[in-house]
Amino acid sequence: MNHRLGDHAVVLGAGMAGLAHAVPLAEHFDRVTLVERDPLPDRAKARRGVPQGQHIHLLVPGGLARLEALLPGVVDDLSGHGAELIGSPEWRFHMGGGRLALRGSDFRITGATRPLIEDVVRARVLALGGVEVLDGWTARELLTTDDRSRVTGVRLRSEADPADERTLEADLVADTTGRGSRSPRWLADLGYAPPAEERLKVDVHYTTRLFRRSPGDLGGSRNVLVDVPPDGRRGGVALAIEEGRWLVTLIGMLGERPPADLTGFTDYAAGLWNGDVHEVVSGGTPIGDAVRAAFPSFSRHRYDRLRRMPGRYLVAGDAVCSFDPRFGQGMTVAIIEALELRRVLEAHGLDRIGPRVLSSAQWAVQDAWDLAAGGDLAHPEVEGPRPPSWRLTTAYLQRLLPVAHHDPVVATAVIRVIGMLDRPQRLMRPQLLWHVLSGSRRNGHRTPSSDDAVGSRA
Template identity: 45%
Template sequence: MDHAVVIGASMSGLLAAAALHRLFGRVTVLDRDTLPTVDAHRRGVAQSRHAHGLLAKGREVIDELLPGLSAELVAQGAIRGDLQRDARHIHGGHRLARGDSGLSGLLASRPLLEGQIRRRVSALPGVRVLADRIATGLLAQDGRVTGVRPADGEPIPADLVVDAGGRGSRTPFWLGELGYEPPREERVVIDVRYGTREFRRRPGDLDGDLVVIIAPTPEHPRGGVALALEDERWIVTMAGYGEGPGLALTEFADYAATLPVLDLHHLIRNAEPVGEPRSYRNPAGVRRCYERLSRFPEGLLVIGDAVCAFNPLYGQGMTVAALEAKVLLEAELRPQAFFRRIAKIVDAPWDITVGGDLKMPGVEGDPTPRMRMVNAYLERFHAAAAHDPELVLRFLRVTNLYDPPPSLMSPAALLKVLRGGAPRAVPVPA
């Protein structure tokens, strides 16, 4: 195979190119943005100014696709830490027990992470990353996509086109142009509103911890995260369902005081702010079910947020994109086989986010009986995990996409939860 074209120099697009360069003689990545020459925010990634989580599994997979990347990031200031020992996890209003998880996290700003990945991918043999190039349509013949039509310039022929164009993917529309049905969409309207500020990081902040994660609860549908970053900074992002924090420093601190615990309030009330505050709004989680289509043109794949855009509060998007990119190396590149493979990757994080979102006030939709059972069980699980590090490790292995969610209900875990959780009746799964 000679030439693959990737639409979008997003994280998913760059990681797809990192995989495809092992299979194709040439890989061309097209992006509509003017790409920065230094590590900087860019227009097409509006969320880059907010906290980003690279899960431990995602870091491992990215190091497989781009060997040595983690070490390069650390050399530029990224911070390693154990995801249980060096982090404060507050879920269901409970402060989870500490311990050594063996799960190695990597803390870096989105511009540093994306910038280093873009540099590495751009340097791969046969790979070109082209800025200011907008794809306006697909070339096709005899049921096969054969290239891309850019807004300016000559058509670009390709043996494979991968759409990594994010939430704004045009593939559903292009399928209609080619005589195919678009995929069915699952949509959960969440209306999550963010506010983010950065602060100077000082010795002794948070007693040396590197991460604070405060998950919202139905009683307090607000949450927040603080991540240590390069250049001795904290990035603090807080969000609520239907409303978010004010960006003025006093309003931001006051909002932190309404979270289920006061860790973020204590951190920022005397901290020195750095840079300008930013807001962001995420209206909905969206999944496009390509795996359910009976007809789809050969030579076209879709990946990343163009397939499933999660509620970003859960920090799963980059890791799912990395896992999907790895599938490009592991499976045949026929669309239906590829979409079935990545559906299995998407299923668990999608169920986690949707189940969590539907229990929040104001989120449209009714949780299924199974979701209600899981949510009730998780309340007991988090209560028990407040004093059981082994349960916390099980939870982190699920949220970091190592283990499937049912592992939280193994006989050993179930016994611990029912003995040590909050005194509330929970339906036990059959």
Template identity: 35%
Template sequence: MVLGGSITALFAASILSKSYREVVLVDRDKLIGVTEWRKGAPQTRHINGLLARGHLALEEMFPGITEEMIIGGVPLSDLSGTVRWYFNGKRLKQVRSGLTCVAATRPIMEYHVRRRVEALPNVTFKEHYDIVGLVATPDHSRVIGARIQSNTDGTGEEILHADLVIDATGRGSRTPVWLNSLGYGPIEELGTKVGLGYASRHYKLDPASDPFGTDHSINPVASPTLPRGAIFTKTDNGKVELTIYGILGDHPPTDPAGFNAFAKTLAAPEIYEAIVNSEPLDDPALYRFPTTMWRRYDKLTRWPEGYLVMGDAVCTPNPVYAQAQTLASLEALALGRHLEDGTPPDPLAFQRDVATIIKPAWEMTTAIDLSFPGVKGRRTWLLRLQHAYMRRLQDAATRDSSITGAFMRTAGLVDPPEALMRPGLIWRVLRSSKAKPAPVKPVRQKSLVR
């Protein structure tokens, strides 16, 4: 049984279907046939993306799905070739690198993956069911199912038994509470307060104002001197999608005039020039993300058999870096490896593998978050050295496209962060960058829209 109807849940169900006679996926929402955002998943109104490594994992789980989505009107993008990146206010030099990813809106991505999972003969969906709690053996050594309740017909609780239960319910997961009630824990939780807020809107682009050219996306990244950023991308069915964001409470307004004014302060002026002449398809929607979170289940020494936790229920990194879906896809592939010998997965061994997948991405993005002076956290001399090197690297990438390619291979989780420290790359960075890159002139406070 998979708890939740998220993309993580769908990945898990597809993997489980190869090893179990029956897989049941339980969620509070209607799922089948849905192509719009879901009330139970408010982030589906905003840009979500698979990084390059996640795209490879997606194709491994669902061969041919990329072509299906392209036929269905989803653009294909190259992370360093057709994405226009701005770091510290300056545009990186682009290069085609084969770091492909599909630019689907979250509902459309889920729809295509869900169709594949629906087609599996041993997978069923229980829609419109709230998950009330776990069911365990009397000694609490094994989870044997879950208590669920319909949220449409007023019927009472029912117990659904299962040999294996997976929590894929996202950041709001009740696993810490459930484990505590069974006598497990406490759970160590890490996090960084980033005070992020992002607002999204969709448009029908005016051809006369099209800023993309041969690119698919324009992404000015927030920096310490201008802690605002955006992702402006072509997406499915001829729409363009804009998410603008600010950290430490500097959130974009949701009234159209305020939204546009916020967009006007971005490091990529072509975004504002495009949206003011295009037709909005909806109103801006805001999502607040106060803190990153990593629940360290891998550090427990005791764990009930028959129970696993995946995806955002374990870790929700800063969504600006678009890592969550990719981490979930890699965790699903790890689940498949744990099932290869035909025996139930060892829960603690699996949670430790999940932590191994999360750790490099978490450390990389936490380091970036701590480059903002207002974000609280410990900055060691090594971290300060990393920040200085990254400023040099990003400056060098404005002149040397091979550095952009290497940078995006790491950002896309294809290469580990250590790849950016290879001697040959360090030499190119030092050769191509300025010793002290000129800082971006900060936007004056009085011009910022609160």
């Protein structure tokens, strides 16, 4: 153990943020208890508390690399349990009206279900000394010192028997209970100002189906993205996952709902502006039924702007900010927050732990929010502020993406930003600007390549 900071830390919620945060806490506390409302399955299986887990869920390159930094050896564990690791030469990324020129690049993502990723990470975390999980218990209320300046524990209720309550004393409590976090209410009950909430209404609908995969499918490509164009509402992804399957998620925005029945699902895929997802759907043998989910809005709680928070308390993961999942950043941001927690614990111990971690992880939340919200706001129907800086960035991206369809330097730079390996400002560096400007001049005389395959917009 690194320098000891206390006896007991409690993490509320054993989703991806909770698991990731337990790692640095186990480095400084004798015991870490993960409190989880769901009874946890003993093998990779979808569960009620993570309804998004049945849809596309991948770790982007920056998330996979950081998960390895958090838990060395975990990438081999994932692969040993059947997760695919998919290199960028096997991707087909259709964005901005064409396919990104990813030849020569070398990035990896996971091809796995969310339950498998969570199962492997949970096994690693529970193997750390002093970490245990208390499942089937819901966090109901915070316990504090009499003057309410410091959190001292949490009150829990059993899911099996609501009359059964217990308290857990703790030197630190972390709220990682996801989108439904009660921290705003808990803070208000304790006399603290709750965080302001920024909400983006996008009315996103996902429908997902599994298909049997054959080695020759899509000429060996294993990851397909057909982006929702700014003048459309439909997109889709197909990802090679464990047990020789394709996971196909069809996406609708602004109220558009991809159908669940196989014929409707196939027709919807056929209507996408690029045919690759349809090729997977129409050529594959379906497995089981479709699952659907709706996400009316995504929101960000501005804990970073609070002037007062109780001591020994922190909030992280979707409890702080949930992003439009089309960009696949949520788990990666949660892992970055956990790495920042590790740095803060080593540098400052428990002093102002909550605000310090929020502030040092702020860059990741901001980048991911800007990227996802920026993409959403490109749809004229999405309501939200569009400041001059957003207009400038959007105009630049409209020039950059067509160049990324034939210039691997630009395509690689785009993937490094979307994949959270680089910060978005890297797209503005002079060398890249030169590529974009000279590339767009050439584009003016260019005929579409076979990669572009643009059909009708849905």
